[in-house]
Structures are given as C-alpha cells and as structure tokens.
Amino acid sequence: MALLSSSPAVAEAMPIEESYPMTDQDFDRIATVVRTTTGIALGPHKRSLVYGRLAKRLRQLGLDDFSSYCDRLDLPEEEDERRRMVNAITTNLTSFFREPHHFEHLERDVIAHLRANPPTGHRLRLWSAGCSTGEEAYSMAMAVVAGLGDLRGWDARILATDIDTDVLAHARAGVYARERCQAIAPRFASRFVHPADRGRVRMADALSQLITFNPLNLFDHWPMTGKFQVIFCRNVVIYFKKEDQKKLFERFADYLEPDGLLYIGHSESLFRVCDRFQPVGRTIYRKVRPS
Incomplete structure (x- = not known):
C-alpha cells in the first residue's frame, strides 16, 4: 500500500510552515479525512509531513491558509480534491522481493x-x-x-x-x-x-x-x-x-x-x-x- 514516509529527504524538502498557517484544528480536519478514507491514523508527529505534502497544492489553488483548504475538502463536489490530497500524503515504500x-x-x-x-x-x-x-x-x-x-x-x-x-x-x-x-x-x-x-x-x-x-x-x-x-x-x-x-x-x-x-x-x-x-x-x- 501507499505508506507514510518519514525519510530525511522528505523533511528537507518541506517548505517553511509560516508560508501557509496550519492550526491544530486544520491538522485534525485533514487527519479525519485521511482516516475516514483510508483507515490510516495520522498522529501529531506527522504534522510536518502533511504540511510539506500539501503546501504545494495550496499554492496551486491560490489559497492563503489550511483552513480555506479544509473548507474546500468539506464540499461534497470536491471528491477529486480529497482523492488528490490522500495521494499527496501517502507515498510508496516498496521493492521487489521485499522480505x-x-x-x-x-x-x-x-x-x-x-x-x-x-x-x-x-x-x-x-x-x-x-x-x-x-x-x-x-x-x-x-x-x-x-x-x-x-x-x-x-x-x-x-x-x-x-x-x-x-x-x-x-x-x-x-x-x-x-x-x-x-x-x-x-x-x-x-x-x-x-x-x-x-x-x-x-x-x-x-x-x-x-x-x-x-x-x-x-x-x-x-x-x-x-x-x-x-x-x-x-x-x-x-x-x-x-x-x-x-x-x-x-x-x-x-x-x-x-x-x-x-x-x-x-x-x-x-x-x-x-x-x-x-x-x-x-x-x-x-x-x-x-x-
């Protein structure tokens, strides 16, 4: 399955969080969507990873903060955006003949x-x-x-x-x-x-x-x-x-x-x-x- 990554390479590529304010409530709303959709539980230690994966999307959409993005995710007609968000947060960690x-x-x-x-x-x-x-x-x-x-x-x-x-x-x-x-x-x-x-x-x-x-x-x-x-x-x-x-x-x-x-x-x-x-x-x- 697409798995959450915690590699240093990901962390180094993360934008500075101040660019797009993310409140605790914003993170909780995103984590709820991810858990409801995939069953994956995002703990607070994944906050930086979530920010790094989604900040680019906020820039593409012309949004100023994560609260606006969460409001968009809540809209019934934004199923494609919810799928895009899940794909962005999850990532592949696999290889041939692993184990x-x-x-x-x-x-x-x-x-x-x-x-x-x-x-x-x-x-x-x-x-x-x-x-x-x-x-x-x-x-x-x-x-x-x-x-x-x-x-x-x-x-x-x-x-x-x-x-x-x-x-x-x-x-x-x-x-x-x-x-x-x-x-x-x-x-x-x-x-x-x-x-x-x-x-x-x-x-x-x-x-x-x-x-x-x-x-x-x-x-x-x-x-x-x-x-x-x-x-x-x-x-x-x-x-x-x-x-x-x-x-x-x-x-x-x-x-x-x-x-x-x-x-x-x-x-x-x-x-x-x-x-x-x-x-x-x-x-x-x-x-x-x-x-």
Whole structure:
C-alpha cells in the first residue's frame, strides 16, 4: 500500500510552515479525512509531513491558509480534491522481493503443494492488498510461474489493489529503473526482466497477463465474489488503530479459502488482534478451519 514516509529527504524538502498557517484544528480536519478514507491514523508527529505534502497544492489553488483548504475538502463536489490530497500524503515504500522468505514460502511450499494437489478447475487466486507501484505483485507472479512450471491448464490470477490511483498507473505500466530490480534473483531476471528505454526495464508480458491492477479502499465495499488461496497485506495495518486492524483481518479471513495463507509485514502481528489465523512461519498465517 501507499505508506507514510518519514525519510530525511522528505523533511528537507518541506517548505517553511509560516508560508501557509496550519492550526491544530486544520491538522485534525485533514487527519479525519485521511482516516475516514483510508483507515490510516495520522498522529501529531506527522504534522510536518502533511504540511510539506500539501503546501504545494495550496499554492496551486491560490489559497492563503489550511483552513480555506479544509473548507474546500468539506464540499461534497470536491471528491477529486480529497482523492488528490490522500495521494499527496501517502507515498510508496516498496521493492521487489521485499522480505524474501515470503516469496520462498509462496513458491516452494504453497504453489508446490497446489501443483501437486490441484484445486477444482485448477483455479488459483492471489491478492496483493496495498500493492503500491506493483513490485510485490510482480514478485508474486514470478513465484507463481516458477512454482507451477507450466501455466497451461491453470486458471491463475493475481489481483493487485491500492487506494492510490497514481501508483496503480505506475504498476500497470510495469516499467522500473534498473537499480530498483537488483533484488530480483538472476533466475527470475533472465526470464522476466527485459530492457526498456533510458536505463529502465520492463516486466515480461507473462507476468503482466497474470495481474489485474484495480483501485480499492480496504475500508469500502469489496466487489470480489470468489475467494483467494493467498493474500499479501504487508506493512499496511501498522498505520491503523487496533479496532480497524481487527476488522480488516476478519474480512481477509472471510475472503480466504479454507487453509488459505495471509502474509503480513515484518513489524505486524495478529497476536491479540484476530484469532482466525494460526502462525505457520515468520509473519505467515494460515486461516483456521472452524471446529
């Protein structure tokens, strides 16, 4: 998912706050919109980041202060502006094969098991929830193709969703700076990473054809009708309050097949949050069958 950044580079790029007055009430109003829209809870320590991300927009709109901007966000007809604001505050922090043990487990345990014990109709469904610019989804696709060996006869699909429409456009294009791909193992790179222009690379069509990138707010209605064998939702819920984490994990359980797998981020845990999963590996959980 698009994640909040706290990198020094962001801080250094921030304008001086006095240029556009922001009151505590202004920050609270913005934080309320972000939480209502995305579930992300913005604490007071994120105030400078929020200012830095939105000051440019105030300048573009010719506004003098954040109170005027908040008034605009409150207007029913300003849905596009609210979306633009959320996109500005959130940012991508992702990479190919981040937390590599997840992809090793996916390929060598999950996909290998399904290959030996095919589900009905050879139907395979995976979901990258909070896919950001697509590196996670393409990494999943490489693991699936490698694990199955031959896709012929398989109905395999990966759904990749994010609330940020800008990062989804990047993900659909499947084009990345070459240095972003250093974590891709040679056995995958030689097969799935092709040269593009200006020092960039492009993901192979064999991967793109497996993935559907769609916008989705995890706290809105989910239009999917079928269930998944695998869901990746990593480094997303750390920004949610406990009650929202529980709601989300409960919904994931509802959308997983029996014995389905949920992969979460290295700093996340289901302990005392959701009892519908049991750990089977480091930040890997299996849906518990009802007794």
